[in-house]
Amino acid sequence: MIEIGKLNRLKVVREVPFGVYLDGGDAGGILLPKREVPEGCQLGDRLQVFVYLDSDDFLVASTRKPKAMVGEFASLKVTDVNKVGAFLDWGMPKELFLPYGEQLRPLTVGDWCTVYLYIDNTDRIAASAKTERFLEKSPTDLSVGQLVELLILRRTDLGYQVIIDHRYQGLLHHQDLFRDVRAGQKLTGFIKQVTPEGKIDVMLDKPGYARVDPLAQKILDYLEAHNGHCPLGDKSEPDAIRDTFGVSKKAYKMALGSLMKAGRITQDEQGVHLT
Known part of the structure; x- marks a missing residue:
């Protein structure tokens, strides 16, 4: 069964000049436009795609992943406002609709708004800024340190x-x-x-960890912004360390040592890794 607004793994069943059709089960064939068909794609391949409705309300697939999917929250930028609501950039060709009735305040182009994505009563993907009503009330599956x-x-x-x-x-x-x-x-x-x-x-820090000094925090911030990896280890060139962090190699090594002792990072030949 197709899940609109989410990732689906679908089989390629037909090739056409403008793309390929994927097996949508009861929903029929779903077009994956030619510009998004992976190189070397063949009949019978199974592709992970995001399924949504295009501007003509036809089901269409995309190999792009949006900034948020149905059932998720995200902060998105307002790209247009008209008499029926606002439209948000969620990383897809068709902008995301935020009805006036689902807004907390008047919005203008360029504003950022935290919203929840849901399927409305017309089976379209829409957004709501009234986030509290979509949140669960009984956190029975959370534990300290998780x-x-x-x-x-x-x-x-x-x-x-x-x-x-x-x-x-x-x-x-x-x-x-x-x-x-x-x-x-x-x-x-x-x-x-x-x-x-x-x-x-x-x-933001695991319970039990001590507050880190400013340089150690700067290293952690760098790691978070670079997928948990920094190529500069304690054997790297001083100039490279100074260019990136503005400190001496000695100071950098001391900060790395404190972070490793606290279990925050690991180090190998490729550099430093966030744990």
């Missing part, structure tokens, strides 16, 4: 409200923040506590 994905929702007097693993709402307290964050930012974090009432506190 690694989770966070989306920063908004700043409050106590800290930042966050969305946890596209399912729950939690709080990142100011006292647990040792770096700048902003609304709409995606981060990894850890569960700090879950109260009997179901309230969830999170941290």
